[in-house]
Amino acid sequence: MLAPLALLxxxxxxxxxxxxxxxxxxxxGFASLILELPRTLTLAPELGHPGFSFTHGQQGExxxxxxxxxxxxxxxxxxLETLRxxxxxxxxxxxxxxxxxxxxAGFALLGFAAxxxxxxxxxxxxxxxxxxxxxxWLPELGLCTRAGQSALVLTTPLPVAPGILRERWRGWLAQxxxxxxxxxxxxxxxxxxxxxxxxxGLADWQALVQEALAEIRxxxxxxVVLCRRLGLKGRRSFDPRRLLAALAYLFPACQxxxxxxxxxxxxxATPERLVRVVGRQVEVDAIAGTAARSASAAADAxxxxxxxxxxxxxxxxxxxxxxxxxxxxxxCDEVRVPAAPGVMQLHNAQHLWxxxxxxxxxxxDLFTLATRLHPxxxxxxxxxxxxxxxxxxxxxxxxxxxTGAAGILEPDPSGRLNADLWVxxxxxxxxxxxxxxxxxxxxxxxxxxxxxxxxxxHKLAAVATALQFA
Ligand SMILES: C=C(O[C@H]1C=CC=C(C(=O)O)[C@@H]1O)C(=O)O
Numbered sequence: 001m002l003a004p005l006a007l008l009x010x011x012x013x014x015x016x017x018x019x020x021x022x023x024x025x026x027x028x029g030f031a032s033l034i035l036e037l038p039r040t041l042t043l044a045p046e047l048g049h050p051g052f053s054f055t056h057g058q059q060g061e062x063x064x065x066x067x068x069x070x071x072x073x074x075x076x077x078x079x080l081e082t083l084r085x086x087x088x089x090x091x092x093x094x095x096x097x098x099x100x101x102x103x104x105a106g107f108a109l110l111g112f113a114a115x116x117x118x119x120x121x122x123x124x125x126x127x128x129x130x131x132x133x134x135x136x137w138l139p140e141l142g143l144c145t146r147a148g149q150s151a152l153v154l155t156t157p158l159p160v161a162p163g164i165l166r167e168r169w170r171g172w173l174a175q176x177x178x179x180x181x182x183x184x185x186x187x188x189x190x191x192x193x194x195x196x197x198x199x200x201g202l203a204d205w206q207a208l209v210q211e212a213l214a215e216i217r218x219x220x221x222x223x224v225v226l227c228r229r230l231g232l233k234g235r236r237s238f239d240p241r242r243l244l245a246a247l248a249y250l251f252p253a254c255q256x257x258x259x260x261x262x263x264x265x266x267x268x269a270t271p272e273r274l275v276r277v278v279g280r281q282v283e284v285d286a287i288a289g290t291a292a293r294s295a296s297a298a299a300d301a302x303x304x305x306x307x308x309x310x311x312x313x314x315x316x317x318x319x320x321x322x323x324x325x326x327x328x329x330x331x332c333d334e335v336r337v338p339a340a341p342g343v344m345q346l347h348n349a350q351h352l353w354x355x356x357x358x359x360x361x362x363x364x365d366l367f368t369l370a371t372r373l374h375p376x377x378x379x380x381x382x383x384x385x386x387x388x389x390x391x392x393x394x395x396x397x398x399x400x401x402x403t404g405a406a407g408i409l410e411p412d413p414s415g416r417l418n419a420d421l422w423v424x425x426x427x428x429x430x431x432x433x434x435x436x437x438x439x440x441x442x443x444x445x446x447x448x449x450x451x452x453x454x455x456x457x458h459k460l461a462a463v464a465t466a467l468q469f470a
Contacts, residue, residue: 004181011035011173014100015154019166021097026158029093030069030138032106033169037150041143043248045179046241049260052109052137053244054408054422057252061146063107063408065139067172069155075133079116083136084367090138091411095158102151104144109137110419111259111406114375114399115392130262131401136409141172152176185242190468196231196434200396202453208394209449215390216445223319224381224390226452227440229397230460232467234433240265243430243470250347250466255422257406264431266401269462271344271351272423274405275373277366279412282332282358286320287344288378288442289313289352292458304343304350312446317341317352319377319444323384324356327372332358348461366419370405379403379423379440402427402438426462437463 014035022031044053044064051066070090074082087108096106112134142153154169200208208226215221240258244267247256251269259266273285291307294300307313321337328335335358344353360369380403381387407421428437439459441452 004177007038007180008174008177010038011152011177012170015166015169015173018097018099019162019169021099022156022165023095024158024160024162024165026095029095029158030090030106030155031095031158032097032153032155034096034098034100034102034104034106034151034153036100036102037143037152039150039180040148041145041150043184043241043245044143044258045176045182047141047175047179049262050137052139052259053257055244055248055256056254057248057256060148062144062150064143065107065109065137065141067140068137069140069157070138072136073132073134075116077116079112079134080367080371083110083134084365086136087367087409087417090136091415091417094411100151102149104146104151104153105410105412106138106153106155107142107144107408107410109135109139109259109406110409110421111135111137111401112374112404113401114379114403115388130264131259131266141176143176185239185245191235193464193467194233196233198228198230200228204396205453206449209443209447209452211394212390212443213445213447216443220386221390222382223316223377223442223444224387225377225379225403225440225442226391226395227397227399227402227438228456230437230439230464232435232437232464234435234467234470237433238430238435238467238470240430240470243267243466246466246469247463251426251462253344253346254426255407257422257424259401259406264429266424266427266429267463268406268422268424268427269466270422270425270427271346271353272378272425274376274407274421274423275366275369276420277360277369278418279414279416280360282328282360282369284324284328284356284373286317286324286341286354286356286376286378287351288320289317289341290441290455290458291350292454293345293348293350304345307343307350307352312444313352314341315446316442316444317354319382321354321356323377323382324373327369328356328358331364331369331372332360334359346462348465349455349458366417366421370419370421374405375403376423378442379425381442399438400429403440426459428463428467430467435463435467
């Protein structure tokens with residue numbers, strides 16, 4: 001491994017050799033320089049804010065970004081159309097240079113809140129207000145790892161004075177090398193957390209589930225996903241690197257996400273991919289139907305068997321599969337749907353899981369797919385519009401980005417936009433020694449209010465367990 005100074009010298013020398021490739025005098029657009037990083041990153045270094053990271057342990061993939069070469073925001077029902085126009089303009093005027101032939105490309109974060117409408121003032125304010133409703137964020141420094149290889153991507157708006165750019169990028173390299181040299185935080189013994197209360201509380205939750213069941217009996221809804229928020233306080237300020245390392249360790253099959261623009265950090269460890277588009281290949285996860293885990297192998301197997309056999313859990317799951325299949329049938333050829341769901345086992349819970357796929361038709365794109373898919377009945381309900389209206393009226397909190405989606409957007413060599421977007425589940429807003437965790441449960445005919453409350457408890461345990469180690 002290279003010593004920090006040697007690494008910095010090496011990166012700065014390579015920057016000096018290659019920076020001349022960039023069309024710094026071009027009026028408008030962006031330029032990126034992609035350089036090999038002679039280190040494999042498995043966790044994103046902490047480079048301050050604004051910054052974001054996406055880490056998938058099992059897939060061995062990492063994307064992180066910091067600083068802001070540009071950002072575009074939108075809200076309202078046409079929010080993704082607005083961002084599509086921005087993204088298309090961006091890729092038409094984005095000059096990328098990969099002199100080390102790493103094969104990586106410059107990338108942006110694409111993310112959006114659960115609801116396209118701005119927060120309603122009647123609801124309690126929520127920290128998620130720090131994030132715009134929908135966002136396309138092009139970082140100044142990007143870091144990526146795939147298949148054991150890592151690279152960095154430096155991006156600038158054009159035109160730019162070459163001398164200023166060189167100094168600015170040398171500064172980023174110094175910051176990166178310092179962050180990489182920082183020792184990994186020691187694992188701590190878990191520290192107890194104090195509950196600050198749930199919104200809604202248990203009694204209100206039970207009443208809300210009864211209301212939902214009455215609506216289901218009346219026939220206006222078939223399913224609705226109710227959520228709650230739990231406040232937790234730690235004995236110490238939560239350390240972001242320890243938190244993200246704990247999430248990545250506990251949830252290797254999940255996408256571990258961190259987004260920080262100002263004071264609050266938004267984290268998620270989500271098992272559910274909203275949509276991945278690579279070229280014409282489309283993949284979507286349908287995940288719904290949940291059981292607890294047990295430390296005893298026999299009891300765990302019994303829980304899995306009961307989950308597979310449960311009529312209520314299978315109905316809850318089937319509604320998500322049908323909704324996703326309907327969108328893929330409209331937008332894709334060669335749609336594949338598993339004959340029966342598998343089970344995805346996570347540290348804190350297990351879910352019925354159906355991975356669907358298709359081949360994107362020429363006349364559509366990932367923005368259409370994302371708009372049509374989101375929100376699936378896994379986080380909203382069925383029918384989509386009726387569930388959304390009912391939740392808007394009845395749910396006592398703003399979801400913010402919880403059950404929204406976020407992921408990476410990047411152009412492929414043919415100029416198409418690829419993306420990997422994840423539903424923001426197992427989600428929390430973390431600030432100092434306090435965290436607000438969100439979880440929901442799908443209510444269908446046959447749901448039991450107390451069992452659904454316990455289910456949200458299993459889901460909340462995902463981030464809560466990691467927080468104890470932070
Ligand atoms: C709404 C959440 O989970 C969804 C995803 C998987 C299983 C679910 C369920 O069984 O209810 C939910 O649909 C959440 O984790 O907050």
